[in-house]
Amino acid sequence: MSEHVMENLQVILERIEIACIKCGRDPKEVRLLLATKTVTAENIKIALQAGQTLIGENKVQEVKEKYESLKSVPHDKHFIGHLQTNKVKDILKYDITCIQSLDRMDLAQKLHQRLLVENKTISVFIQVNTSDEESKFGVHPDEALELVKQVSELHTLKIKGLMAIGLFSAETEKVRACFKLLKTLQQRIMSENIPNVSVDELSMGMSGDLETAIEEGATMVRVGTAIFGQRTYPDSFYWNEHA
Numbered sequence: 001m002s003e004h005v006m007e008n009l010q011v012i013l014e015r016i017e018i019a020c021i022k023c024g025r026d027p028k029e030v031r032l033l034l035a036t037k038t039v040t041a042e043n044i045k046i047a048l049q050a051g052q053t054l055i056g057e058n059k060v061q062e063v064k065e066k067y068e069s070l071k072s073v074p075h076d077k078h079f080i081g082h083l084q085t086n087k088v089k090d091i092l093k094y095d096i097t098c099i100q101s102l103d104r105m106d107l108a109q110k111l112h113q114r115l116l117v118e119n120k121t122i123s124v125f126i127q128v129n130t131s132d133e134e135s136k137f138g139v140h141p142d143e144a145l146e147l148v149k150q151v152s153e154l155h156t157l158k159i160k161g162l163m164a165i166g167l168f169s170a171e172t173e174k175v176r177a178c179f180k181l182l183k184t185l186q187q188r189i190m191s192e193n194i195p196n197v198s199v200d201e202l203s204m205g206m207s208g209d210l211e212t213a214i215e216e217g218a219t220m221v222r223v224g225t226a227i228f229g230q231r232t233y234p235d236s237f238y239w240n241e242h243a
């Protein structure tokens, strides 16, 4: 397993580099986030010790379980899963530097209240449902700008970017449309010059579609399976209401 992680990581770094070169981008513009749901702390450590610096978790419970084991290895940790409002207090205990899945105002308010108490701030990405699938979380694209405006008034939350999960489809052009939509929203939001808001980051692209995402402007790709192998749980376990 450990050898596979190293090899697979190398393959992914090459895929990122080739994709960037193909569309004339500097590979340094695209950051790799290791999507580590279900991955053991031991395997995560292998990737971190190989020079990776950024991981993303989907469940508060898993963040908690791996926290002590990973503490000794420097890394940056984002939250990329659906966050229930009753888990807000808990998630803020584990050195998460960015919540990529902010998709509604009640969650923003809960985070803000708690951060005020703790006298802290946190970076957030707004998650947009660009694939128009009922099963996915994220604010509707038509409501994204309004949500950004409302969140911008909560000074503990620093909007840094947008996140989307592309359509699961073998049809590249349909997947591409999801990423293009996120890019369009980014430009629209930037043009508003909203105080306390920067949306430079575009977190999009996963194991199967990272090349397309990079072509469409991703600054961060989130890769799990292609590095750590297949997960035993179906993704619906992470992406449904009970997650």
Ligand SMILES: *Cc1c(COP(=O)(O)O)cnc(C)c1O
Binding pocket: 035, 037, 058, 080, 081, 165, 206, 207, 208, 222, 223, 224, 225, 226, 238
């Ligand atoms: C699991 C997950 C990924 C990674 O997906 P893979 O297909 O395993 O690369 C990316 N983003 C989110 C939000 C995820 O939950």
